[in-house]
Amino acid sequence: MEHGCNYIGYSGGRLKAVFSVILLQDERLKRLREMQMFRFGYYVIGIIMLVIPEGMYAQCISRSRTYASFQGVYRTGLGALGKPVFGGSITHAENAVNKDPENASTLTVNLGLAGLASVTQFLEFTTDGTHANKRLIAANTPVTVKMSLPVSALDLLGGIEIGTFTNLTSVSESWPWLPGSGNYSGYNSGNKTVAYTGTSLASVLNGAGEAEITFTPAQAYNGVYIKLSGNALSVALSASIFHAYILEDNPDPVSCGEAIDVLSGVKAGAVAIANATGSVTNPWNAVDADPSNTTFALLSTGAQVLSKVYETVLFSNSSQPGDSVRIVLQDPGASLLDLSLLTGFTIQPYLGNTAVGPPLDKNSIGLNLRLLAGAGNKYVLAAPVTGAFDRVEIAMGGITNALSGLRIYNVKRVIPDPVTGINGVVATAKAICEGASVALSVTGTQSCTTYSWYDAETGGNLLATTTTYNPGILTSGTHIFYVQAQRQNCTDAVSVRTPVTITVDPLPAVALAANPEVCSGATAATISYTGESGSPVTYSISWDPAAQAAGLNAVNEAVLTAGDIDIIIPPETPSGSYSGILTVKNAAGCTSPGQPFTITVNPRPTSPHISLATN
Template sequence: MVLLLGVVNEGRGQDKVRRYATRQHDFSIALLGFGGSIDNASNAVNGNPRDASTLRFLLGAAGLTYAEQVVDFNPNPAATNASGSPTFPAGTPVFIKLSLPANLLGVLTGIVIQPITNLRNAGGLTGWTYTNVGSQVTSGGLLALLNGAGESEIIITPNASFQGVRIRLTSALGVSATSQFFHAYVMEDASVTLNCEERNAPIDVLSGVRAGSVEGGIVNATGTVTNPWNARDDNTTSYALISTGVQLLSEVFHTTIFASPSTPNQVVRVLLQDPGANLLDLNLLSTFQIQPYLRNTVAGSPISGNASTVSLRLLPSSSNKYELTIPVTSSFDRIEIKMGGVAEALTQLRIYEVSRLPRVLVIDDPTELATALTRCGSVDLIGAIANYQPDYYNYQYYTASTGGSPLPSSVVTANGNYYIEAIDKITGCVSPRVVVTATVLPTPTITIPQLTTACQEDSQIHIVYSATTAAPITYSIDWNTEAESMGFVDIENSSHNFSPTGGTILINKPSAAIPGDYQGILIVKNASGCASENLNLTIKIQPKPPPPLLNINPHSQY
């Protein structure tokens, strides 16, 4: 019989979901206090991908003592027989999440993964037992799958019908060891069609360190991943920290696993920050890579941080966070971010979020956000979006948090709360709506006649205006070239006591101005700095009339 290790090829038709193992038993053997034991055994079957049982092996007689945990899928965790345990046909992949410490990888000689059936309590001297089926994975085959220390997801495809798996930890060299066993699961058809969020949600995380070119191998690698789950907690203020430590030539990785394979050309978003600098050194972006996977097979070439396909955006706030937006050509269900392996590289990287779902991020800084949303006459809500990406998402704007019809555009003319959502152009997935508050400042208005006249001998020009709105307090006039050539001087923000009912603006008439029409643009502003629309101002200077002609008869008696 042959045990197949490899990729699950799933169609894109029926939605699939994880079915976790739900029942477990501890088969560990210890002698004189040495050998195997399991801590928190129920964690391996509680359905929470963050929790794990811990298999411990403390010295002991090599081969005679071990830590062993057996799990199956019986829906009754307290069942003492296998009558309710489902049987899966040969060829059904089983996914097993394990974590091994670096010091064990160099002496990995006592790990066994074995398909089983018939987990039961036989009673009497036999007690709890099970039946091995098919072939097992031993240490040699497992080493080929474990490419580093930390969490790994191992996929086995049993060549016989099975009901569960067993994990055994021992050591032929008699050294102490521990291993974390998170869960085992199979993929099965979902009972209902998954919505966009369920299909694209990140549901699991792997992280760890690889030796790279470090002399002495994985044992001497110093990289770490701190709080790996913070990259998928829907909180953009918490982060996972990946660090190469003092040994830059080790390689640290963080992998986000999504609920299902993506649609080709779907976008992945990564929110990150360099904690050692005010701004991320763009020259060092090539020193970390993003590798999409479909199960455990690479989905396309690795993408460096400075690749041409990557859209990099500094979010407008004081946080110095960057958002990378990357369309991935192939279908993928996990994203690995790896850093290190070369000298002169980034040594730390904060990962705030890895997501396939659209998300609207507004400007973090309250003052910046308020400034972006305060405008005269109208506000364009796009100004509030920190990660505006129209190449990948369509945006809609609402006056309600749910339901309602979208506004015709992003430009609004009234104060109030508005709601923004983004729609993925490939999948149609819709982001949650975020609320922003627009402050629309009133724009002043003023009415002036189409033509203002003045006499050539006048020293001032009277510009009569009628009703004003929004309380203007200054006016400006920008004369055209011809008017300036006749001595008209531009006026900028000259104070005036405008009356709401109308009044007169007095300006000086240049003495050199000859009769004719002179054009300018008049605007008024209020205390908020809002300006009226441009008003065409025409000044017509009338020529001085000639002296009257008097015909006096000198011979007249008068």
Template sequence: ITASSPQQNVNLIWFDSATATTPIFTGSSFTTPVLTSGQSYFVQAVLGDCVSEKVKVDVAVNPSPDAPAITVNPASKQIAAGQTATLTASSATPGTTFRYYPQATGGLPLFEGATLTTPALSDNTTFYVEAVSASGCVSVNRTPVTITVTPVFSTTCDFASTQTNAIDNLCIGCTISNAENVVDADVSNFARYTIPLGLSGGSITQRLIFADQGVVGDTVQILVHVPNAVLTAQVLNGLQLTSYNGTTSNNDQVNASTNLSGFQVLNGGDQALLKFAPQAPFNAIELQLNAGAASTLTTLNVFYATKQIALPQLVQRATTVCAGGNAVFTVANPRADVTYDWFDAASGGNLLYTGTTFTTPNLTQSATYYVQSKRTSSGCENPSRVAAVVSVTPTPPVAVLTQNNLTVCAGESVNLSVNNAGNYLVKWFDAATNGNLLFTGNNYQTAALQNSTHFYAELVNGNCAGSARADAAITVNPRPAMPQFTNDNVTVCSGSAASLSISNPENQVSYEWFTAATGGNAVFTGINFTTPAITQNTAYYVQAKSTTGNCLNNGDRAVVNVTVANAISQPVLSQTQSSVCSGGTVTISVVNPSSALTYNWYTAATGGTIAYTGTSFTIKNLTADASYYVEASNGAGCISSSRKATLVTVLPAPAQPEVQSAGLMACEGSVTTLKIQNPQADQVYKWYNAATGNNAVFTGNEFTTPVLSANSTYYVEASSSQNCNPSGRLAVNITVNALPTAPGLAAATVIVCAGDKATFSVSSPAAGVTYRWFDSPAKTNKLFEGSTFVTSLLTANTDFYADAVSASGCVSSGITVARAEVAAAPAAPLLTNQLVTVCAGSQVTLSVSNPQQNLTYRWYSAVNGGNAVFTGINFTTPAISQNTVFYVEANRNGSCGSARSAANISVNTAPKAPVVSAQGITVCAGNTTTLTATTDANATIKWYGQASGGTELYTGTSFTTPVLTANTTYYAAAVSSNNCVSATRTPVNVNVGTKLTAPFVSVKAVTTKTITFGWNAVNGAAGYEVSIDNGKTFTATGTGNAGLSYTVSGLTPAQNVTLIVRAKGASECQTSANSQSITGTTSNPIGNTVWVPNAFTPNGDGANETVNVYGNTIKTLNFNIYSHWGELLFNSTSTAAGWDGTYKGKLQPVGVYVYYVEAVTNDGETVKLKGTINLLR
């Protein structure tokens, strides 16, 4: 609240009541404390000892609206990743609007309106909703709503892909059916474990094996289902989980009912995700379902197991920046083996950055970014992305000042304002940058200024300020000093002129002389002023005015008094005879003294020495009678014609009086009477409110005090009837007991039905205080004492009266009126719709058809008793899922209620959401596809392009899409014959195939006979094809992890194979380009070694029939065998052609033969060998 005064150098002082004397603030702008109800404040201007009237300022406080109530579709508040939810806000406060935020406090709203459809969500998300009343007041708290998101998993990697299972011998009758369903790519089928009811021992185990290694930090999630049961951790008491590394257990077995790292019950209540975090490297998870301990758990369905990398968690999911600024998002759960990619879209889109901390570009509008986690070693991604929302606050313009150059005099304030504030906040500073915040508001009234200065205005939008501050330059001209005179009081003879002079003249200052303290015209301007002839006492006034800025001196005009000297009369004394006690003091004063005269006191009628000079002469410590004389003189040396005499007689002092004890206690706000004990007739008793001083408050034997509000002390003294010097003063202490507060009632007016009793209660009864109840304000007939008063039976309006009495007998100053009003019960209300039929999950608005003024209509879910579910004429029910009855009663003044009228609601069952046969279909760009859905009998399928709302595209079970060029989602809804619509629409994602990325191929392993090639998984790939003939023909490798490698076998050491790989999509148009060819070479452990056996047995048994040259790298060969006589028996140029022990068709004899080998290897090395061979038979 800002106040101002047209007068200079005024202090503005604020109070919280019209009668308050203690200020709560001093200054021109007062900021109130936090207010919850209307409040009045009072401001007063103060200048020196002068004060103005208090001005009242009323502050009206509008109530805050109730926190909003939120309904969610789906009502379970649970969706699958990538889906949306619809939040609808309502409030009991009429005329409210709503704002949705990502934070519990602060920030910018994500959305304004009653109904918010969320973006596609990838993980659990909390929204916060506040209500805003028509007056702009905001609800005290924001209502939180958490949407639980069921994760979506990629089946192409990080899924268990093989399994083993076993049933021990004790588990008689136990079965595991469709065990392979857990490890296939279909997440909707399952393996079923079955244990006979009552079996006391045995178990079923299934080990789910992953294609690649899991590491510490991975969490395995297993989807399970218990038919016909609400699934809790305790239900799974007999299920245990263990991790394995190969065939070795990690010894980390946990019980599913107590030791999981997470347990998430899914929509419907009979499915759950079990989350298990192994504490050692692993490649398999074993589930063991035990008989006996499982109690009633006899059937368990297991769908899949995945160690999919966890979603990123952000330090903050949403933030607000100023336009042109950037935001920083940081992953709160980083892992060394995980890559974090940031995108500009929830799916697809552009990769913007890779890393744990992402800094956005400078933004001019709000934006949403998405971060995705990916296993670095395998490239396996979590398909869901987490949104990071940046809200951009517009930057306000530079402030435009109403005036930016002003000139004032020292001590004056100025009012500064901004022309273009609009809805922006205006802040005023003492510097162009940084500096101190002086004031917040469009109109700034500065303090009194003494020096030239600058003020700077800045427009602010939230936390964002304009690019610069507007400069208001204030020139402050100094004020001249208050004029001073050579002589403030001048005496002249009648008819003479007076010479008046300024004693402190300044340069560039003019001095104007007036005959009035304010207003009028100057009679002279200058430093020295000679008055006209003066015949009577006259005052002149002068003000100083600067020639620059015309600033006047501070304060009022200076005054000089000119006195005309007249004949001086003998002084008149206040007393010419007086009495005083011995040692006492007497003061004798001149009656109506003249300020132009001097009064001199003497001890003699003539002559003598001056004893005192002044208008009042105080003579102390008198012990004997004495006479004194006074004369008057003026400045011109005149004196009165004679001295005036006064005689002082010294009298003895009386004894100190005594006071009766009665009257020494009183109630606050009352009086009491103090009495002299044994008063003396010849003495006068004077009563005082101070131990010293001469201002008696009463004279007499009995003193009745004024009204008392606190403990008080009075003093009494005795003096003689001649008013002699008094006795010593006696202190009389009065104890004042506080009055109790008039009773405050829990309800001052109670409305009851005729023939009922009314109950009144003191809202905060005080200890030790008695509360009395009367039937009239005269309090002649007391009805009851106590803090709760129950009346007799009432048939007419009646007033009762209550006061409070403290333990000391003090009665409250006020009396409280309690009114009992008798009202007749209203008639039962009529309904516009007593019988209503709706679809399950719908809401109904029930209305009173004959609403009456001054009646309140309350709606209940029971015919009698209970709490009202709504108050008002028109009641919109919550979503109705079964036949329901609501009841409404009319109520007058919150007390008398009518009989309740019933509204019956019948519910038609909505059909189930359609089941679509072509989920996730992929087509080539420019083609159409046909989607087919089924639902309940007698229900119709309608197709839409939106999850809710929108225009119907087609009606029928089979819908042929238009030509598609981009990924598109369609939604199928079921509509029954009674027009009830399924609770949700079933989404169908149709992906338009784009060319896949070519795989990156490498050699993974080699042996002497095989080469294994491997490549990275390509997003969207359904399988892969390889070619070893440079792309002429291709062979399919398989799907999933099994399709990410290819082994060429039947090779020889050091043999080369060149491989090309391409990725295949769901449609032919997605086939990737060929990868770069890569060549692998089989291993060759013996290198360039060439050798010949030293014996062979060509005897026809099929073993060692020939002797050959061996080597893995032989390029050319010359192999000769000689007899021991040196005859050449055999020559070969190929390792495949060996000697069979014959020469020219004849068998050669057993014996030793000589061989000579000369070979050239692939790398050009020449190897020469010579040795012997034993021919054996």
């Protein structure tokens, strides 16, 4: 499948790979993935927290999530007399494969089941949601699992295991007659590869809540599994499993501005995680695209402001450098809000798990806070990001005097409005003279972005799709053109149209009367004119070589008097005809076309010879 763009890159690490043709067939896609993995320091077996591989690709190429669509469960426990006594449990198992990132299954091993019970959920990739049509995912294809752990589970990570599997098969229920271990009916695989256990998971988790775990299996696989066991535990353990996905090419446009997923929770900050009191209530309300901005997510540090709460908003793909994050927010404890009051509030853009620049806070250059029109004390916070990003983490707390609560009504990503140039100079308006041409352009263009010119602020006629536009010779008057940016392969990343105003001033003109004639020795000639138009204020005269040789001097922007133009003639000017070009100019700087005229210097008649006759 070929796309019109020729950029593949990962700019978060200042590293890009550029190809002239994008033809991602199976083998080339595998080689590209292998190159991406090793060039960015990933290991075949390793755990990366908060990684979305779509950050490796520019928005020119649509890459979307393909979710695991079949699930199976394997539960073990203690049995006796051929029946189960207790075992691991799961609720809402289908939520892990319903493609809704807000829903999750819950795996639980209850209190007192140390070493006696486990529950494993298998998430399998298929073509149609049935186990019969499972897919074999190529080795070195990154896979991501979204899961959530409560605070109480962070010290019990030894009971968690995540990995890949093949050959999932159904199993029958089996319980011993004498007390011993057994299993419920379900699905199990004898070919599992562990990606990490609780020990390695602990090295990447620094808080409680939702998190994404991405790893790159070295072998082909049908899906991923998550296992909770009661080994060495004397307390209950639970985990929520939202989904598993890989990234694949998508020929269809996708939403680039709206979020596709949310992660939220609490981090230890300056206190132990067990003492953290923060919470995020209704996190999905921040990305529900409510046009009235009435629903919100509430970030609260609780009594312990030294802990940190976070909400991470994930987008479908990577932005372009210069895109912004736009947040509608409100301080529930104050009627007014300004940047100086946003103590402990930060915005951290990421590309995958790589931070894009330092966190943006109240002191960051370019951060803009304005009151949302007609919405009471709600504000719009706009934060331009210099690098490409695919998610933003909004965090609060961690220091004294931090905000105790903040409402987040909406988070979205926006592309910048075009910055326009006129004749190569950054500008949004220019006056020109009638008959002159003008070149309109977009400066600071972004990759993977189309620029379209229109004749109306909304709707209207499409004039051109290009970064430069020449409207041709315009008639006198005011002409407004509009340019709009749109990200390629995106359904919603469209900028506000930037207006460019061109004012065409009419050319001045005068209608000359008959060419003047003077007698030799005269010192001035008068050119009369009528029919003044275009408000001329000055005139200029240039002479032909004969006139110049006769001593007639050029005139440069002399004040134009009403009705007549006086021309100085040297008294010694020889008789003859002398040609000149007259132009007039108005206050706008527009000059008329040259009008030829002729001044004729006639010779005086010879003095008569008078003879007196005498008689």
